[in-house]
Amino acid sequence: MDEAFSALDPLIRRQMQDELMAIQSKLHKTILFITHDLNEALRLGNRVCILRDGKVIQIGTPEEILTEPADGYVAEFVQDVDQGRVIDVGKIMHPAVLLDTSLTLAECLDTLGKRRGGFVCDTDGRPTGMLTKTDAATALASGTTELASVLRTDFDSTTAAARFNDNYAAAGRGIPIAVVDDAGCLVGELEPQEIMEEMGRVEQLVDGFEREVFL
Structure with missing residues (x-):
């Protein structure tokens, strides 16, 4: 599915995401979903693959992508994601x-x-x-x-x-x-206090990467 929900308004988009997850939970079929929206990828995917210039930069669970970015590109990509929506207790x-x-x-x-x-x-x-x-x-x-x-x-x-x-x-x-x-x-x-400590650790990890400039 290539950018299946990109043209929808936020409300309908979320409803369609819910519907897709409900269908997948019943059929248990592998779905390849392409999106430029990282929040959508983290919400829908069991495994997320991040590409750059046609090359795979990192593959992992949403939590791994957020808490263990492979390089500065991924760190920059995830820096504005709400960690609390992704990290498990x-x-x-x-x-x-x-x-x-x-x-x-x-x-x-x-x-x-x-x-x-x-x-x-x-x-x-x-x-x-x-x-x-x-x-x-x-x-x-x-x-x-x-x-x-x-x-x-x-x-x-x-x-x-x-x-x-x-x-x-x-x-x-x-x-x-x-x-x-x-x-x-x-x-x-x-x-x-460990919730805030973990979120702070992730922020420090992301900030620790050398920032790259993307044109």
């Missing part, structure tokens, strides 16, 4: 700290170490409560020692496949975000 999530309800708050603080918080899960592995280091320290200072009385149940959750921009609001709360699978079981944890 799974790229920076890490194993969650699991807390047992039998632990005291002091023991929980030792278990957390340098992490901001940890989770309590039910017997099926679903998170039921979260303890932040700040809440634990405040409770201990007031004489509370029991974990159950300090656990939060208002924590946010996401999935490894979710995009960064799906989690901006939750990250704004400044507390760990539970990463769960389709069954709701805890598979990891996302620290809010």
Whole structure:
């Protein structure tokens, strides 16, 4: 398909993109889609190939193209793309700290170490409560020692496949975000500040390439 949606207005264009993705999900056929719109390529493609003067410069997933540009040309090409629409939570999530309800708050603080918080899960592995280091320290200072009385149940959750921009609001709360699978079981944890750190890393990587002049 060569520039199939280039002449359409933005609303119809997005609707046609949605329709194409729906058809592909049912037919599971390989589609070669040519476009000059990088945002369209990143939205539609499982694999993206960037050409320059008829030569292949880089082939990769949308996330690889954005976060690991092969050279200055690709870096220049992707510099204005909204990273949050492309990068998955799974790229920076890490194993969650699991807390047992039998632990005291002091023991929980030792278990957390340098992490901001940890989770309590039910017997099926679903998170039921979260303890932040700040809440634990405040409770201990007031004489509370029991974990159950300090656990939060208002924590946010996401999935490894979710995009960064799906989690901006939750990250704004400044507390760990539970990463769960389709069954709701805890598979990891996302620290809010790591979203901005990863986006900053990509920006620095792009800025680090020597800029090329394109005529």
